[in-house]
Amino acid sequence: MTAAAPTGISYRLPQERRLVTELPGPASRALATRRARAVAAGLGSSVPVYAADADGGVIVDVDGNSLIDLGSGIAVTSVGASEPRVAAAVAEQVRHFTHTCFMVTPYEGYVAVAEALNELTPGDHEKRSVLFNSGAEAVENAVKVARLATGREAVIAFDNAYHGRTNLTMALTAKRMPYKADFGPFAPEIYRMPMSYPFRDEPGMTGEQAAARVISAMEVQVGAEEIAAILIEPIQGEGGFIVPAPGFLAALSAWAKDNGVVFIADEVQTGFARTGSWFACEHEGIVPDIITMAKGIAGGLPLSAITGRAELLDAVHPGGLGGTYGGNPVACAAALAAFETMKVYDLPGRAAHIGEVAFTRLRDAAQRIPAIGEVRGRGAMIAVELVTPGTTTPDPALAKTIAARALEQGVIVLICGTYGNVVRLLPPLVIGDDTLNDGLDVFIAAIEEGANA
Known part of the structure; x- marks a missing residue:
């Protein structure tokens, strides 16, 4: 799906979720082998794919898979990872x-x-x-x-x-x-x-x-x-x-x-x-x-x-x-x-719009998914806290399951929280609405599947 871009923003790469191999693909697995021999084991990575290109709201890995980026390198690439200016x-x-x-x-x-x-x-x-x-x-x-x-x-x-x-x-x-x-x-x-x-x-x-x-x-x-x-x-x-x-x-x-x-x-x-x-x-x-x-x-x-x-x-x-x-x-x-x-591009305003879209959809999901304890944040800083239904007991295993299921479908999300039970979304502020909504579709489905497993 190609994104409806925010006003004035154009993209170098197609803004689409596209999987051409399993994740990680063979080229990413080969790099992981090299990494194990060269990089200290104490340095971890959230996802097992290796980036080759990135633009707007997507990251393309070394196997040619195009993933929706809802992490922005932990809120770093807010203007995009290859913004022309x-x-x-x-x-x-x-x-x-x-x-x-x-x-x-x-x-x-x-x-x-x-x-x-x-x-x-x-x-x-x-x-x-x-x-x-x-x-x-x-x-x-x-x-x-x-x-x-x-x-x-x-x-x-x-x-x-x-x-x-x-x-x-x-x-x-x-x-x-x-x-x-x-x-x-x-x-x-x-x-x-x-x-x-x-x-x-x-x-x-x-x-x-x-x-x-x-x-x-x-x-x-x-x-x-x-x-x-x-x-x-x-x-x-x-x-x-x-x-x-x-x-x-x-x-x-x-x-x-x-x-x-x-x-x-x-x-x-x-x-x-x-x-x-x-x-x-x-x-x-x-x-x-x-x-x-x-x-x-x-x-x-x-x-x-x-x-x-x-x-x-x-x-x-x-x-x-x-x-x-x-x-x-x-x-x-x-x-x-x-x-x-x-x-x-008025990215403060764009962040507020992203929040309106995401919070509306996620709070609606929370009404039917008891494992969602709270949806919170501001603007394009969005989080879902996962709990044992009917309690405030943290459920870190569910957070991991959700992140893994989202990645399987080509969407990158991040886990955080003192108890490891919060999934956070930090999309680039230049992400298009269609790309954002596609990522939210996958994320919400991952919550529903994980909570009902």
Whole structure:
């Protein structure tokens, strides 16, 4: 089925689900054999097929199968995996230079990206930005800035949180397997608090009540005068696409402001149009002191950033922030092209439309499939939590079954959640409606078949 494209978007590859071999096919199996001899076993992959091409809402594997991509490389290829503006900007930059290191010989692209981030992120206060390579690196540096600027050490993180795989970000991450198991000891002065999780909280608990629970625990267990930062994902990603109850984020942000605590919004997965706004904290009217970004920032190239209040970032001594590859000129060129694409195609609006389509269909399915405990998310950040019918008991086996059945029919979906029982959809924001609906047809059928097996 060929997609009805969003206005103005054209595709290089046919936007169709097409299976010409079993999955994985012979070429993918051959690559898997090579991989086993060359790549460390600790690196896993969600699907067993190997990509050869990708465009719009599809990935074509090395055997010629065309699969509908409802994962976007974990929310990275929001503008598509080969968006023409991004590809052209990268080619042009590579023609001139690939690297000088901004800390040695600076260049305009870095400055232009920082200017764009200062404009795009919430708030009209004076801002500064610094560029890095990965989401974990951005989070690490946000914490560094908060600790230096406040002279305090304690950092508040939350149940179900995911912030990365470095030592500090593993400490900030809640889930043990596979992220933290046997990798300790971890960085100290991290304190974990209960997240607002409406599906699993006491019935009727408001966002304000959930925040009061956290504030009481922080004041009793840590002490406001010891806390450098509250670090939170406005919608938790790997933890299960958990949307906190309205009022939760606002209450924590207000408490942080009153107590001289830096409020850091980790928008690595939620940022850059994914939730129907440029950033997820905008849905709650939150203006973070520092915001961390990566994933969708540069059309698939490795780039991350922190943007924050000028007085916080400028408090750091010269040389205290940086890195050899941070703000690489090729990645900066890609980011500027990706920002332009998001604006030209109104991808925040497109994400909101994708959400309307998907949530309508999935919530209808939930009415007839008792194993669906909750459908949640915002915009094109969509999740289905699977449970034993009639309970809130997680069903991770069903989540795996559903993902496998979807893949058998040529649709890529991802699993997440603290209990491994959430299937998430993160389609490219340029996916066509026909392709999206075809993918949803397969996904919903996989839920029904898996739940009734």
